[in-house]
Amino acid sequence: MVDRKRDGKPPDGKRVRRGALSMMTRAGLAATGGGPSTNQEPEGGQGGQALAAAVGQEIRSLRLSLSMAANQLAEAARLSNGMLSKIERGSATPSFTTLVSIAAALKVPVARLFASYNQQADYSLVRAGQGIAVQRRGQRAGLSYELLGHLLSGEKYIEPYLVTLTSEAADHPGFQHTGIEFMHMLEGAMVYRYADASMELRPGDTLVFDANFVHGHERLLTPTVRFLSVVFNLRT
DNA sequence: GTCTAGCAATACGGGTGCGC
DNA sequence: GCGCACCCGTATTGCTAGAC
Numbered sequence: 575m576v577d578r579k580r581d582g583k584p585p586d587g588k589r590v591r592r593g594a595l596s597m598m599t600r601a602g603l604a605a606t607g608g609g610p611s612t613n614q615e616p617e618g619g620q621g622g623q624a625l626a627a628a629v630g631q632e633i634r635s636l637r638l639s640l641s642m643a644a645n646q647l648a649e650a651a652r653l654s655n656g657m658l659s660k661i662e663r664g665s666a667t668p669s670f671t672t673l674v675s676i677a678a679a680l681k682v683p684v685a686r687l688f689a690s691y692n693q694q695a696d697y698s699l700v701r702a703g704q705g706i707a708v709q710r711r712g713q714r715a716g717l718s719y720e721l722l723g724h725l726l727s728g729e730k731y732i733e734p735y736l737v738t739l740t741s742e743a744a745d746h747p748g749f750q751h752t753g754i755e756f757m758h759m760l761e762g763a764m765v766y767r768y769a770d771a772s773m774e775l776r777p778g779d780t781l782v783f784d785a786n787f788v789h790g791h792e793r794l795l796t797p798t799v800r801f802l803s804v805v806f807n808l809r810t
Numbered sequence: 811g812t813c814t815a816g817c818a819a820t821a822c823g824g825g826t827g828c829g830c
Numbered sequence: 831g832c833g834c835a836c837c838c839g840t841a842t843t844g845c846t847a848g849a850c
Contacts, residue, residue, distance in 0.1 A: 644812065657843055659813055672843090 629673070629687050630664040636680045636687075637662075650679035699723070705736055717743045719803075732806050739764065739791060739799040749790045753807030757781040762799035765792040775801070 637647045648658040652675055661676070677684040700706075705720035720736040739762070757766075759779045766775050769787040774795070783789060785805060 653843085659815090660843090663814080 628664075630662040632687050633658075633676055633680070634662040636682060640680065642680075647676070647679055651675040732804055735803045735805075736760075737801050737803045739794060741794060741797045743791070743794065748788060749785070750788050751785050751805070753785050753805045755783055755785040755789070756802075756804040756806070757783075758802040760800045760802060762794070762796035764794045764796070764799045766790070767792040 633647075637644070642650075644658055644662070651658070651672070653661075653672065657672075658676075661672070673684055673687060677687055680686075700721075700723045705722045717740075718738045720738070722734040722736055757775075757780065759775045759777050761777060763774065763776045766773055766781065766789070768781070768783050768789045772792060773781070775781065791799070
């Protein structure tokens with residue numbers, strides 16, 4: 575054991591305190607928010623082990639997605655193959671400095687390594703008639719949105735709305751936003767425009783489309799129209 | 811060639827004892 | 831009570847041998 579390749583030592587000669595990963599557990603969870611329905615971190619070492627395992631799996635997944643061999647990543651992150659192996663298997667809880675090195679080698683933000691752990695069981699329940707009335711960008715008179723729920727965690731999110739149009743609603747085929755939109759007609763009838771297409775929608779009809787193109791109701795055929803609108807999107 | 815397990819070196823925090 | 835030094839336990843890390 576001579577000429578050991580001691581590494582990652584900060585300029586002041588002191589090493590980063592051990593257990594950085596376990597210390598980050600709470601901080602990481604706190605950063606994700608987490609609504610009333612989200613799970614809490616398991617108490618004690620079990621949570622730390624679960625986090626280490628999740629981080630390790632995430633590192634391996636990212637490495638494989640880049641078609642990198644373990645030794646390539648180890649070299650890029652200035653770690654030994656053995657150490658990287660332990661981290662990927664959850665056998666070691668790397669220091670924050672080590673995680674930063676690995677994230678840099680994988681060309682992802684450090685937070686990305688915690689992504690799989692943060693994907694907790696998250697749900698939202700809104701009872702009938704208890705949706706939240708919200709104002710949306712571009713909203714006009716005669717047009718109301720009732721938010722039916724939301725999720726706080728994960729990279730993806732949805733916006734489920736119960737939309738009600740009345741005769742006061744001006745024609746407005748001009749919505750445009752990111753994501754995929756799902757529409758299901760519940761009541762009434764209307765002429766709906768999507769890009770260059772114009773279509774008549776009646777109860778039971780379902781329309782799914784890329785919301786990046788111009789869309790919106792063109793003309794109401796009944797005094798009141800109600801439909802379910804769900805927008806699927808990625809968190810930015 | 812890649813990955814894993816075992817071992818040893820190193821560093822840090824906590825506990826303890828001592829002097830003031 | 832406070833500050834300091836020392837010791838010990840524990841965790842992190844890298845190297846090496848061996849398995850696949």
